[in-house]
Amino acid sequence: MALPELTLSLPVRVFVAAAVGALVGLEREGSDSGGTFAGSRTFPLLAFYGALVEVFFPAFLPVALAAVALPLTVAYVAKVVLTRDIGLTTLVAALLVVVFGAMAAHSARGAVATVVVGGVVTALLSAKDPIHTFAEGLDEEERRASVTFVLVVFVVLPLLPDRSVEALYGLNPRFVWLMVVFVSGLSFAAYALSQVLGTERGLAVTGILGGFVSSTATAVSMAEQAAENPSLYQVCAVSTVVAATVMFPRALVEVVVVNPALASQVVVPLGVMTVVAAVAAAVVYWRATVTMDADGDVENPFRLKPALFFGAVFAVILLVSEQANALLGSSGVYATAFVSGLADVDAMTLTLSRLAAEGVVTDEVATTGIVIAAVANTLVKAGIAWVLGTRELGKLVMAVLLTAAIAGLGTVLLL
Secondary structure (H helix, E strand, C coil): CCCCCCCCCHHHHHHHHHHHHHHHHHHHHHCCCHHHCCCCCHHHHHHHHHHHHHHHCHHHHHHHHHHHHHHHHHHHHHHHHHHCCCCCHHHHHHHHHHHHHHHHHHCHHHHHHHHHHHHHHHHHHHCHHHHHHHHHHCCHHHHHHHHHHHHHHHHHHHHCCCCCEHHHCCECHHHHHHHHHHHHHHHHHHHHHHHHHCCCECHHHHHHHHHHHHHHHHHHHHHHHHHHCHHHHHHHHHHHHHHHHHHHHHHHHHHHHHCHHHHHHHHHHHHHHHHHHHHHHHHHHHHCCCCCCECCCCCCCCCHHHHHHHHHHHHHHHHHHHHHHHHHCHHHHHHHHHHHHCCCHHHHHHHHHHHHHHCCCCHHHHHHHHHHHHHHHHHHHHHHHHHHCCHHHHHHHHHHHHHHHHHHHHHHHHC
């Protein structure tokens, strides 16, 4: 059923414009340099200006924007002379607020967009210190890797055909690359947050962020720390389990993006696995006799080679899963899910979500396959703790993750 069109009267839309302008203005007035240029009164006025131009003289909006840019530039020059601060942030924010005013006055949809984008802009402005801290923390190699990755995304993605290509055995190149971008972006968001929070973080935060970036890397790092200091095996186990647990809600996010209709079935077993592992991790944490700040080894996921490798793995798994389902039925899908899950859960989760959306496999088969892949990857984390860490760490991690795996499989069988 289609949602009804949102309707907002003109006075309400103009009020929305002024409110967003005031929000940006309050943030700028509280900043170190913004208040001397424009603040909590100027920004709402700029929003009113854009709204009134859009209502009465819409054809002259570009001219009106250029006209207001002139006095804003003069004010900016005066600010530079007085404060010796040449930052352009407040000037750009002021011009954006004029556009926000026009957007909100244009239509109800424009008003909604104004609220959303205005909120993002305000958050971006207020996060000046964390953003600068993150940028300064990147070394030259990470900057080059990130820039190269972003350039390739924006250049390659629009050029790829959005259709099945016979030469690629029916694969859709744009969808494959879009999934690469999605998974890398999800990982990068957690990586950026980890850099802002610092290298020394609490166990839960380390596990959560490490799980979103790379639960395998986190498991390896914790195993190495436990091997160096065996008395820390309990707290290292907590971080390892949390990182492995985050894999379950991460998989659910991927399902929601690719095939929302499948989420209602997948959420139950993945939710059970998450709760069981989280409760067990909490028990281990409270019983720990020592504490420490965990430092997980997390690398920038915006790297071209790993992204290309993931794209190749995803494409192969997509093809193999289709063929396995055609030749062997659901048992072939489950075998593929287990084997691929040993290396990567994301590729199998995205594959089965896609195949279920296309009707190639049933929702039940897709759900079971995703859980099997998650279980296989969970067992890998336990193996890493046992082989690279200590016997005590391996036993504890194995007990917790094996319990979560059994709970997930049992839930699937009962559904």
